[in-house]
Every structure is written in structure tokens, then in C-alpha cells.
Amino acid sequence: MENKLRAMVRDCLDKHLHASAIFLADKLVTVGGTEEDVHLHAQALFQGRQFRRALHLLRTHGLLHLHPRYRYLAAKCLEEIKEWDECLSVLGDYEVDQHGNYPMKDDIDPESGHQAGINIAAALCLLRGRACEALENRTRALCWYKASLRVDPYCYEAYEHIVDNHMLSSEKEVAFLSSLKFDADDRWLSLLYSCQAKKYGQISALESKLSELEREPQKHSNVGLSLKDNNDVLACRADYLYHRGEFQLCYDITKTLLEKDPYHLKCMPLHLGAALELGRKNELFLRAHNLVQEYSQRPIAWFAVGCYYYCIRQFDHARRYFCKATTLDGAFYPAWLGFGNAYAAQDESDQAMAAYRTAARLFSGCHMPALCIGMEYLRTNNLNLAEQFFMQAKGICPTDPLVYNELGVMAYRNREYEEAARWLRKALVLVQETRNSLTLCWEPTVVNLAHTLRKLKLYPEAISMYEKALALCPRGATTYAALGFTHHLQGSTGIAIDFYHKALGLKPDDTFTAEMLTAALTEECLRPSFAKELTALH
Template sequence: MRAKLLEDDVAPTEDRRALLDLMRLWREDAMKHHLYETAIFWGDKVLSLETSAQAWTDAYHLATAFFLTHRYAQAEHLLCSPLRNAAEEDEEEDDGVKLIDISSPARYLAAQCMVRQAKYHDALDLLNSERLEEEKYGPKVPCKDGGIKLASSKWHLRGLIQLRLGKQAEAQQSFVRALSLDVKNYEAFDQLVGGQLLSAREQWEFVQGLEYVAQAGDDGLHQEALQLVKFMYTTRLDKSGRVHAQQAAAARRQLYRLYRLDNNADVLLGLAEELFARQRYKDCHAVTLRIMDLSKDHEAALTVHVSTMVYLDDLRPTLFLLAHHLTDRDSDLAAAWYAVGCWYMASGRYSEARRYFSKAVSLNPRYAASWVAFAHCFANEGESDRAIVAYTTAERMFTQSHLPKLFIGMEHLHQGNLVLAETSLKGSALVWEDDALGRNERGVVAYYKGEYQEAINLFEAALEAADDVQMPASSWAPTHLNLGFAYRRSERYEKARRAFMKTMELDPECGPAHTGLAMIYHREGYLDEAVAWYEKVSSSSSLYL
């Protein structure tokens, strides 16, 4: 009967409805089975046969299938062209009605298609055309269906476009708005925190101040779910300083205790980041290995996983094999080429390393680790001028990170440019004043300027900050040494002697510490002791600048 109706092209309304519903079922099942070509084939037939308003929904489904198969131009054309078979019979406009004229999700999908085709300004214009309409759902209003607000997703897309256009400040505000509207929008969170668009202090103030309770509404399940979201985000925030590290650890314990997420890769990533910041590289590597076991080649953890291997010499062969595996698996993955660059850098082959770091940032311009590593290669080769240029580029890309400014200051200090070094180091301190390395470098500047008491204060503050983040004590032998020389210049010989002895306790072969002690004994008139320490200088090998 159905074949006869198709031949005669005069199917009763009920049979045509049944036929279309059956083909829609085929389309939906094909989508579920990832048979996208099949979904497109039957979706196109449904759209051609449908003459009611249901054609708008069918067109959207077909455009979604085009988008998922990377046919962005086709999807955009379908969304932005008149759909005549769904138009009213009395439609007087020549152009007909377009799906983007009547559907907010369609406008969002069309903008996504435009972004994929690098039509950034067109996409931004389309998103901005309905900004007033979407503002009715504010940060304190729960999503009606409990999902993620479309307005939040649109603000996230605006931010991505603005980043591509080099408008970093505007992008930051868009991501802030996206996460404020809906705290469940993890990608907005990741851009702000993982993309270093917020400083450490701004991260904590903003994320802890989000409207978790208001967006959960009166529903107990939603309240518990958003409490989980807050714990998850807290574990990923910057852990500089004791207070922040303790808060992040407390959030992890809650996730372990309440939700049994002790084996979740993203929760463990927060722990790995904390261990890496404390320079506990072996412990960090053990955690990242566990992450890789739980989630093969976990992309967010790869950067930390690779970076730990640079500091652990016995893992150099493992790093080599990992780099090969990653590039073979996905040559478009920025972390893969970062791993290759790290292997060359760890091997002292800085020219080759820079080539691969450059490839990583060409694939992901917001890859902070690769930008900084690229500049490190110049610094390790002693090419301070080129290192400063590279660090300056990283500073422009990541204005809320204190590290590029810190490294610029260190290079100026290495060149003896005290004024420029002080300017950069103060800029770094404005972003994160409690950084131990930054305090040490500012102390060196004060020492060379003859401001010995200020240098002493900064060196002591650096050691206090190092204790707060529980870094290995041996990492701070140079700061103890600097403190000893500052005390010696201030003629506080007993304190200087203790500082030099502490330095040698951490690094027995430190020649400058031996020299400092010899100079103190010489100054005090104990010539035999001074000669004995001077003689030890020639046999020591560790030198600090």
C-alpha cells in the first residue's frame, strides 16, 4: 500500500505523517550509532517531504549532522537560508523565513559554523544580535531544565572568537560572564584558569564567589551537584601560598570522602599541579602516571606529566618514547610537540627544542608552557637579548601570569641592567607578591643597589614563602647564600656565618659559601681559620651567580 501511495504521490495525511516519523527514527538511530552519513541521507529526505512547521526542527537536526561531519559551509547555508517548504502560504517576503531568524539554538550553531570557517566577525555579529534577549537569565537564576544555559555557551563562544581576534581583555570578560551565568560551564572555567586569563588572587576571589547556591535553586539534588562543582573547581585553582594550597587540599578530601573520587583523573590532576608547584617532581610523576593509567593520554595532565620528566634525568628515555607515541597518535596535539621539544631541551639541543616548541604554539596559541619553554632555550644558551624578546611575547599573551615578568627581570639582572630588572620584577610582584623566587630576585637587585637591609628582608621573606609551599630545602641554598652575603655587608657577622653554614649544609660543595666564611674570619682577624676556608674554595665545585 505504501509503495502505491508513493507512486501516485497522493498519500493521505496520516500515512505521510507515519512515513516521516519512521524516517525520523532512522535519522535519530543513525546519529546514536555514529552513522552520520546515514543520518544526513534520511534527514535530507525528511526535510524535503515535510511541509509543516516541523520542518524547522528537521532542518536543525540536519544542520547538526552537517556540523558533526565538519561540513560547516553546508550547515551554515541551511541555517541561514530561507526554508520555503516550512513558510506560511501567505508569506509575502521574497526571501522567506530563515531558521536563524526564529531559533536561538540555530543562531548559536550558525555562529559555531562561522568560527570553524574563520569568519570571526560574522559570528560575533550574529551572537551580538540577540544579547538583550538572553540577559533575562542572570547569574542568580537557575536553568529551567537543570541543564546548562545557552546564554552561557554563547558568551563562551564570544570569548573564543575574541581570543582569535587578539582581544584578550574582552575575551576575559566574556569567559567571566559565561561562568557567572552558569557555573557548570567547565570550558569557560578552563579558559580563565587553565588559560591564565586570571591571576592567582583573581581566580580564588572569582571562583569562590560564584552563585552556586542561587543557581541550584530549592532543589536538593541540584544543591548537592553544584557543591560538587565548587569542590572540583577549587582543586584546580592556583595553589601558590600555604592558604590556597590548604583550601585546595581540603576540597580534595571532601571529594574523596563524600563522592569517592580519589581515582578520578581530574581530581588527581589538581594534586599533581600542587606537587609540581612545590618542586616535588618524583611525587608529581607518580600521580601523573596514575592519571595516565586511569585515562589514556589525559590531555589536561599531559603538560604536567611531560614537564616532570624534564627534571628527572632517569626518565629521559621514557620521555623520548612518550613523545614518539603522542606524535604518532595525534600530530595535531600541541602537547605532543611540547613533549618532543622538552626531550631536546633536556638533552641540551636547544635549537631543535625551539623548533618543536614553536610547532606546539602554532597548533595552540594559548599554550603557556610551550611559550615559556621556548624562551628558556635562549636563556639556557646565554642569549639573554633573544630570551627577553621571547619572554616578552609570553608576557603579552599571558598578562595575568607573573612568570614571564619574573623571567624577564632575571635576564635583565643577568645582564646587569638593574633599572629594567627592578621594573620587571616589581611588575611580577604586583601579580603575585608572595612568590619565593621573585622575592629572592628582588633581594638581589636591592643588594646590588647597596640597600642591604631591604635585601635581607626580601631574602628572609623568600625563605619563609618557600617553607609555606613546602619546596625541597636544597632548592633554596642560593637564597641562604645571598642572605649570608647581605648580612656580611651589613657587618652582622654572626648571622652571616649561620647563613653560610646553612648553605653548606644544603650544598657542601658551595664555593661562594666557603669564600664568605673565609672573608668573615679574615675580617675578624682569625687568619688561620680564614686561610683554611680559602683553601677549601679551590676544591669546591658549586658556584652561584
Template sequence: MEKYLREWRQDAVNKHQYDTAIFVADKLLAITGDDQDAFWLAQVHFSTGNYNRTQSLLARGKLSDRNPQCRYLAAHCSIKLGKIEEALQTLGEKNPSHLVSVAGSGSARQKLRHVDTNSRAGARHNKSGARNERLPTSEERDREEVDNIKSEAGMCYLRGVCYAKQNSFDRAKECYKTAVQIDVQCFEAFDALMANSLMSPKEEWTFIESLNFDSITAPGNSSLSQEAAEFTKNLYTTRLSKYAKPEEFANATDTLSTHYRLGSNPDILLSKADLMFTQCRFREALALTSSVLAKDQYNFSILPLHLASLYELSQTNALFLLAHDLADTNPNEPGSWLAVGIYYLSTNRIAEARRYFSKASMMDPHFGPAWIGFAHTFAAEGEHDQAISAYSTAARLFQGTHLPQLFLGMQNLQLSNLSLAREYLSTAYSLCDTDPLLLNEMGVVAFHSTDLSAAIKLFQKALGYSQQNEADPDSIIPTRINLAHALRRDGALEEALRVFEEVLRHGVKDPGVFTAKGLVLLEAGRSWDAVTVLHEALAVAPQDPMATDLLNRALEANETDSAVFMLEAAPSQNGMGLIEDEVDDPVFEEALKRRKNALRDMEPNRVAGRRGRRRRYAAGFVEEESDVGESMVVDSDG
């Protein structure tokens, strides 16, 4: 009869007929009185959302004290009910560190780290019910049942969730790490570490190398155990940061795609698209995300990346249609309102964008794209103080990513706070030293600090990484322009002219670029060529004040050069009275001298003007125009 009832209960659960499952499980528990049958009845109550009833059932026979699985379920109920302190009291504040498995453990496959000397009997619970660490003997993990070990890992994960809700992110990070170290198959904890950017790229790779994937076992088949361990490691590798070791990521995805036919799996495609976006290959990233959404329309894990790609490629119509559909069909998902906010931002309706970014962040306080988008709205309006405050919140929430620190540096750079900008950018560089956007911003700070050699090296390094990543040509144009300005200020006029010509060959029709090229030609003494280029600038922007001023100077210089040429070519004999009269005229000679001196003393850095600049953020969502200032250097884009 017990077997019959268990099979009936399981069949009802499989069919989501929870009333039937509760009815049968209740009779089974009355017959057997077994803790496992009580646990399964509590599981069914939990599945129906009856969290208070689940806790009442578990407390009835003090199941939480005797069974780790029941304790895990009771704490989970408290979290669902918003009772964080109660959940922590159930879980205890200390992680069972003695259960951590170390990589490379030898023949036993499980070598344990020992941390305490308390007896096992007294370590389960103290009188108040709080849990302490247990006896750390080398055989303890082997004595633990597999289900109990997994429950201990699950409780570490829940402990991290509680600390995260209390904004204690350092403690949450340690709990998540311990959960994965105890049970390498506890993907919930691993995903929390990656999705919330709690570790830097270097820390992520160090952490995954420390995990004991050999602890994964397939009973009765050692070769399958080894293959399963490698398979799991490759899956985890695809979730790591794409900045640190793209070649190892590529090897993992190739193995999963060729050996296990996972090339079209949404998670693998998401990882590839994330790499494409990181490398500024936006069209390729959009193609991958679109292929996923074509099969799984409401895959919210890939949605932020898809929205960012649409924004970068200025596809406002696609953003409108997607945002409208998501708001109608999934109003309880923060990703839906993120889509609405990005659409409004793409159409320059900043106030509406800010409202919906804020709504998304309130629905999920740890939703990174919403926080970054919210901060970008202040940056788009030039509200630097509010933007700095919002980026600081993002930096506190997502400690492992360099982007909030990068954006803080960019805001301080716009405020001309070079020392603060340098400090924030250096912090971002310590987290990620291969982002072309970051290197570009560091180069701008060096440029404004008159450290031209350092600026040139940083711009060249940023271009090197961009070319290595095969980034979209449009995304590296601002860095090329910055490099050309730095070369001009450093006196390398021919090299600066070559870089400006490379920019123009990409089809750029920016009056600022034509004007900068004209300035270089003017400094190089090629006044007639400068006149030609400056006319091209005025053809694009007829009212451009910088191009107009430089054109006047170039015409004066060209006139002076022509007069000097005529003087040098004039014959000495009589018959050219007009020229001889002008040569002998002291007023003409004085005017000629003044023009030469004015041309010689003209300082290019006094020429000021405006240049539109486009800002692309790796996490998305902002374009703005602002004064470039005296140097005309574009302090954005990668």
C-alpha cells in the first residue's frame, strides 16, 4: 500500500494535480509517519504557494532539526514570505566550511578542508536552534548522505540570498562560493555569482580552476564520471567574463557545439552573443540573440543583450514593437519595462526612459541593466551629480564589473575632475585591462593632463584590442580621431594627417574631422590644401565657427605665401614698376611682416569649437552631444 500511494502521489505531482497529491500524501504520512513522506507532503504545499502551511507541517514534528532537506525547505519558505531574519535563524550564520571539496583530491576524489574541532553531536544545533559548524574529520563528508550534502550547499545559497537582500554583498559572495565548492552542481549559486558580477574576471577564472569537478560521479561508470566533470566545467566556462580569456571560452563552446550538438542551445548562443557584444560586433550579436528569440519569444535571460544590440544599431522600430509586446504579455517581468525604457531613450525621451528604468529596478533591485540605464538617463541630460550617484549605487551592487567605475570616470572627466577620473578609471583597469572603451578614456585623461606620449600609447593599445576583436569599424572611429589629435599636439603632423585620412576614408562626414585635418595642414604649412579641406567642412556645416575662422587664417596664409612667391619671382629690371613700387613701399613691408609673425605665432590649441560625439556603452543605452572643448578630443567610445 505504501508503494502504491507513493507512486500515486508522484504521478499527481508530475501532472501538476496538487490537490490529488496533497490528499494522497497526507494518507501516506498517516500510515508511515516517515520523515521523507512528511518532506514530500511539504514539497507539494510549497509548490502550491502555501508557504505558511509548509512551515507549520515541518515544525509539527521538528523536522527542521533532524533533516537538512526539511531545514532547507523551511528557510526557503521564510524567504518567500519576506522573513529574512527568520530564514537566517533557521539556516544559521556560518557556512559548513568543512564540507568544501578541494580540486585535485587524489584517489578518494574528496579531500576536505578542516576548520573546527567541535563534536558532531553538539554542532548540529545549540539550545536556541541556531546551527554551529560540525566536527571537521577527514571522513565526515563520506559519511554524509548525498542528498544531505546537496541540501547543505542549497542552504549556503539561501544564506547568500538573505545577505544579498540585506545588501551585505561580501557575505553573500562568500556564501555563494561555499555553496558551489560544497556541491559543484549547485548552479543556482554559481549563476548568482556570475549574473550579479560579484567577482572580477580574474577572480572568476581563479575560482573555476579551484572547483573540484571530479566530485561529480556516475555510479558504476568511472569513465562517464570523468566526461561529466569535463562537460560541466565547459558549461560553467561559457558563463564567465568574456574579457579575460576569450580563447578558453572559444574552446569550451567549440567542444560543446561539436561533441554534444549544443551549438544552437540558447545558453550557448547567449554566451557567444555576449562575447560579440563585448567586442563591439553588434550586428553579429543581434543575429545570435534574434535567432534565440525566434524560437523562444520570451527568453528573458537573453533579452537585455538583445535590447542593447538593437539600441546600438538604432533600430527604434524593432524596439517599439518588442517593448509593446512585452508590456502587454509580461507586465510582471522587469525585462519588459527595461525594453520600454530603452525605446524611450532611443527616441531621446529621457524623462519617460528614467521612469521605466526605475520601475524595472524596483521590481528587481539586483537587475543590473536597469540600474545602468537609469544612470545613463542623467548622463544624457548632463546631470552629472545625479549620474555619479546612480553609477555609485551600481558599483556597490555589482562589484566585479568594471563598467560602473568606467562610467564614474567618464562623468568626472566631463566635470574636468581629472584626478578623480584617473582614480576611477584606474580602479576599472584593475578589474579589466582589455576593454578598448576604458583604454580610450584613460588616453583622454592623459591627453588633458598633457601627457601626450602616454595618451598616444593608450589610444594605440585601444585600437589594437579593437582590431584584434574584429570590432565594427564605426565603433573605433572616435578612438582614431583621438589618436590623430594626440599626434598633432605631439608634433607628429604627418602621422596625424595619415590617421585623419583613414577616418575620412570610412565615409565620415563630420565637419569636426575635416576641420581638424585642415588645422594639421595649416600647421604643416600647406595652406592651400587646408583651404580645400576647410571648404569641405563648411559644405557639411556652413555655420561652423571653427572651420570659418580657420579658413580665414588659411586664406591669409595662402595670400601671404603668394605675395612672398611674387616677391621672390619679381625681376629686378625696370618695367615692373607696380611690383617694385610695392617692394619699396614701407607700409606694404610692415604689413607683410605682421602677417608672417601672426601666422608663425598662431597657436592651434586656442581654436575652440563644437564637435558632435557619439557615446556607446557596453551595457547600453546612451548617446549624447556635448562640447569637446579646446582639444576636440572625443572622450568616449571604444
């Protein structure tokens, strides 16, 4: 009868018949009463969301100190009821160093191979990390997440916390991954982890790794399997394209992925970001509507609504929904950035700074909050503080072209034109290292460099850069005006007049261009050669 009851309880748990499982497990404990029977009853209670009852059962039978998995189940109950201090107390918050070397070797089950499942010690470390993070001790949480992966690299949730919460800089992520001990046949896992890490500075390496994951297994390859059509690999490729500035290709991949799996929430922020960059307001509206219907308690739903309102430039509504997303999950990075950007779009620097500073505190491995703070200081003409934050962003991510563009703009504002030219050239070099040609989103950087070269009186090179900018954005009125002004400075007033006319054709209310056109026409009329031409015509 005991064996029959055990089998029935396990079958009910498999079929999610929680009430039946709890009923039968209770009788099993009365009849059998072994440690495993009590543990099985507690599992049934946990799956039936009777967390306090499960915890009481484990404590009453004195199981917490008999085996790590009993302690783990008790801690999971405490996690569900948000009693984090007690959770750490049950788990034992041992000393763990910054490299994640796990101190409690007795918890590691040497027989828990990957055929059997994740090592229980890795799960214990993960839960300690979650408790520390909930208590806002992110430094210690990171140490426990590292420990979890050192015990068992298959514990993906620990890696997800490190990457999604930007706990490490790009360089530290690479160093940590290289220190993990993967089995010989786990190269696919190592490659996938590398592809999910930060992308800047690793574009060529990532292309190679993604190609290896998507390739059919070769005779001498140790990847072991092909993940060509795997959704997570497709999401990695989309993320890779997003960081290259190829928003259309990124959007196409994420849209295809979401047609296969409409609720693949992992790639949803990426899809929404690409749609926002491309101005796809209808797509944003439909995604937001569906997400709110299905996941109203998830931050991604309200983030999508915020993206829609941001796209149609209703920034008051956008920041309201970004704020709601951060309230639901304070560790949802995209919403904090969107929250700050919505304030910045309306020149509300203090509120934008508050959002960016919170993001910088929560996501210390990400350079974007520091960069955004620097941009706000630059906009309000606080150049010294702007430089500090730009250099901080550069230290975290030394390969983002946008950082060098902002450094160039700051140097230009300081009238350090040679320094500005150096930073802007560096930005364009980094852009061209990641892709074969420039895209429209980098047109402002090209224009910035052209302005700088004009200030340095390198007129032929400045003209070349303006022409390159016009190739990227043919209807750039200010670029036509600047190009005309450069020709004007060289004394080529006839060419300058043509460009001023083109600029005014695109933007008739441009006062500067109108004034310069008048000046150029006056100079052209006063030229000696003009008088001779006029006499010849008569």
C-alpha cells in the first residue's frame, strides 16, 4: 500500500492534480512516515501553493538539517512568501569570495551528474543569490550566482541573473565565462553563454560563435548539436544585429521568432526596441495590447505600452507606463532607461537624472546609465561633470562608438577641436569595424566630424564628410546649409548659394541659412568678375 500511495502521489504531481497529491501524501506520511515520504508531502504542498504549511511540515519532522534538498525546499517556501532574511538563515549565508568559490563542499553531490539533474549545491547558491539581491545586497548576490555556476554550469538561472541585471562589465563577463569548467561535450553551452553576454567589442568573435552554433555537427567538431532553428540562438543573433545598428534585420528576425513563439518574452524587449527605432507604431500598439491582456502583472507588458507612447511622442503617458513597469519589477533594466529617456525628451533633467542614477546603481556592469547622465549634463552645459560620466562609461565599455561621439561633442563645446576630431574619428572607426558601411543612425556623428574639420579649417575634408552625411540622409537641410557655409568660407560663393537654396527648399524658416544666402548674394554681386559678366551680357 505504501508503494502504491507513493506512485499515486508522484503521478498526481506529474498531472498537476495538487489537491489529490496533498490528500494522498498526507495518508502516506501517516502510514509510512519516512523522510522521503515527508519530503514528498512537502513537495505536494509547495506545488499546491501552501507554502507555510509545507515549511511547518518540514520543521515539525526535523528535516531541515538532514539533507540539503530538504533545506532547499524549506528555503523555496520562504522565497515564495518573501521572508528573505529567514530564507538566508535556513540556507546558511556562508562566506563566499568574489570569484564564487563555494565553501560548503559537503553540499555538493558528486553523484549528481547532468543525467540526474542540476547539482543541489548549485540550486542552494542560486537561492542565496536571489535572497541577497532581494535584500539589495547585489555584490554578495553576484558572488553566490558565480558560485552556483562554478558548482554546475548548467544552472542557467544564475547566469541569466548576472547577464540580465548587468552585474558584470563586458570584460569581466568574458573572464568569468572562460573560468567556468564545462565538460568536453558542453561546448554548445559555452558558446551560447558567450553569445548571450554583452556584444560590444566582440562582434567578429560573436559572428563566428553564432555560425558554429548554427552549423550542422562536423566529424571533428565538439559542439555536438546544431541549434540553427533554436529560438534562443535566433534571439542572440537579433541582439547581435541590434548592437550593430541593423535595426531592420533585427526586427525581421524577432518578428519571425515571435510568429513561431508569440510569448517568447526573452526577446520581447529587443523586438520592441527595434520597432521603436524603426517607428513601427502599429506593431508597438498591437504587441502592447496583447501583452497587457496576457501578462498584466509582468513589467514587459507596461514597458511595451510605454514604447508605443514614446514612439508617438506622448512622453507624459510613456513615462507613466515605464514607471509602472519599474514598480512591478525594480530590476527590469529597459524600463529604467525608457523612464529616464521619456523625462529627457521633455527637458526635465532632474527627473531624468534620478532615473538614470537608479539604473546606474542597480546595473553597475552597464555603461548606458552613465552615458545618459553625461548626455544630460552636456545638454545643460555642465561640461566638467559630463566628462566624468563619459569617461566612466568609456571605462565600463571602451568599444561603444556612441561614447566617443559624445566625448567628441563635449570637446567641440569646449573648443578643443583637435581633441574632438580624434574622438569622432575613433567613433566612426569603431562603427565601421562592426559593419561594412555606415547607417542613417550614425549620420549625426559624420556631421559632427565635418563641423569639427571646418573649425580646424580643413575645408576639403569637411566637405567630403558633409557629402558622406548627405549620402546617408539626402534630405538633411542643416547639412546642406553647413556644406554651403563651408564653400562660402573658401570663397566659392556661387556653389554656396546653390546649397543655401537647397537647404531653404527643405527648411524655409531657417534664419541662419537665409542670412547667409543674403550675404553670399551680396558678395557675389560685388565681385569684380560679376561686373564684367554683367557688362558682357549688356
